Amino acid sequence: MSKGTLYIISAPSGAGKTSMVKGLTADDTDIVVSTSHTTRDMREGEKEGVDYHFVNQQEFLSMVDSSAFLEHAKVFDNYYGTSQKHVEQQLLQGHDVILEIDWQGARQVRKQFQDSLSIFILPPSSEALKERLQNRGQDDEEIINRRMRDAVNEMSHYAEFDYIIVNDDFDYALQELGSIFKANRLRQLQQERKLENLLIELLK
Helix, strand or coil, X not given: CCCCCEXXXXXXXXXXXXXXXXXXXXXXXXXXXXXXXXXXXXXXXXXXXXXXXXXXXXHHHXXXXXXXXXXXXXXXXXXXXXXXXXXHHHHHCCCEEEEXXXXXXXXXXXXXXXCCEEEEEECCCHHHHHHHHHHHCCCCHHHHHHHHHXXXXXXCCHHHCCEEEECCCHXXXXXXXXXXXXXXXXXXXXHHHXXXXXXXXXXX
């Protein structure tokens, strides 16, 4: 069985990363999204173990001490972390695994998984990003302004990523995202593992 590929997808808050990942995984059952642990409160409509594993700060820091996380970071006064054991199990089962993490987490993961691929999603403009944050109706103006400031810092790290997608037209951006996964599966090394028996038969 061919081992899966680890994908890192990052974006500023409001760029549409979560919607794009949901659209991608709805059509491709070979892709799984790693469910992060977080200390932030559960939002309306979210489910434990689906959107996040919700834990308190003491539980989270205990997991940090036991080296349970592949990466972890503090964002907007809350902690987020990725379970290393879960990611490695999914990759060995042949699944492509997506990590939705920020640039700090991406740096940590790349040190351990040098063959991972990273994708950065940009909004079409600063105005569009602010409008999307306002339309979500989740935050007051002060928090939105803070997210906009943090977005500039997040986007300044775009050059550390392998691919860049601009989420202007959602359907088109989703097609671009899917093309990255499809192209990677056709790389020589990936195909050699998958087509081992065929290659042996053809090269007799």
